[in-house]
Amino acid sequence: MIQPGTALPRHDFTFITDSGKTSADTQSLFASKKAVIFAVPGAFTPTCSQAHLPGFVTLADEFQRQGVALFCLSVNDAFVMRAWQQSQNAGAITMLADGDGSFTQALGLAKDTGAFGGLRARRFALVVDNGMVTQVCVEQPGKLDVSSAEAMLKLI
Template sequence: MIKPGDTLPDHDFTFVTDSGKSTTSLHALLANKKAVIFAVPGAFTPTCSQAHLPGYVTLADEFQARGVALLCLSVNDAFVMRAWQQSQNAEAITMLADGDGAFTQALGLAKDTGGFGGLRAQRFALLAENGVVTQVCVEAPGKLDVSSADAMLRLV
């Protein structure tokens, strides 16, 4: 599992916007930035849509005022992540679509939900500066405590 002091693995993420698709590397997104990357098991799922992402949407201005970028990771495709972003008014948050779960697996934070959904991300949040991890907060199953927006805001 990724830990403080580790450099995040580089990965190319695809983004869907009103003008089409584009691809950007994680290292380019994080260059010279402090960032919180929080992961959800799935877009449009109950806890993710009712609490986890909305907490970050509500506090986005406070993170921005502290110079912290917000990125939301999920093992979903870029079209799903864009639709979820729009439905949640989460334009201030960069949505990282890890369609095949390769990035989540590289972090050592994947879980297999079997027939329910297959490979997914564990619920977690990490703090990174210029791509180097400074904090990793992984939730216990069924919990939303240490990776919440409130918890991460206290760390930045």
Template sequence: MIKIGEQLPAQSFTFITDAGKTEADSTALFGGKKVVIFAVPGAFTPTCSKAHLPGFVALADQFEAKGVSLYCLSVNDAFVMRAWQQAQNAGAITMLADGAGTFTQALGLAKDTGEFGGLRAQRFALVADNGVVTALQVEAPGKFEVSSAEAMLALL
């Protein structure tokens, strides 16, 4: 598992926007700024859609006031992440589609849910400054406590 003080892994991400398909790498996304990356096991799933993402949507202006950019990570494709972003009115949050789970695995924060959904991200949130992890909050299985928007704001 990635540790505080370590560099985020290099990764290219695909995004679907109103202008179409685009790509950006982790250096361009996370370099030179402070970010919070929060990961969910799946877009459109209950806790993710009713609490985790909505908490960050509701408090996005408070993160912005602290100079922090928000990223939501999930092992889903870019089309699903775009649809979820639109359904949740989450325009202030950059949705990171980790379709093959390579970024999640490189972080050491993947889990196998077997027949239920296969490879997924554990529920977690981290703070990175210029691509270096400064805080990491990993949820216990089945819990939603330490990776919430409120918990992450308290760390900043």
């Protein structure tokens, strides 16, 4: 599992925007900024859609006031992440689609749900400063405590 003091692994992400398809890598996304990356097991799933993402949507202005960019990571494709972002009014949050789960695996934070959904991210949050991980908060199964928006605000 990734540890504080470690650089984020290099990865290329694809994004769907109003202008079409674009891409960016971890270096360009996280250089010279403080960020919180929170990961969910799946877009449109109950806890993710009813509590985890909405908490960050509600507190997005507070994170912005503190100079912290928000990123939501899920092992889903870019089209699903864009649709979820729009359905949740989450325009202030950059959605990171990890379609094949390779970034999540490189972080050491993947889980296999078998036939239910296959490879997914564990529920977690990272605090990142200029591409370096400074905090790692991993949830116990079925919990939403240490990676919530409120918990992350206390850490930054």
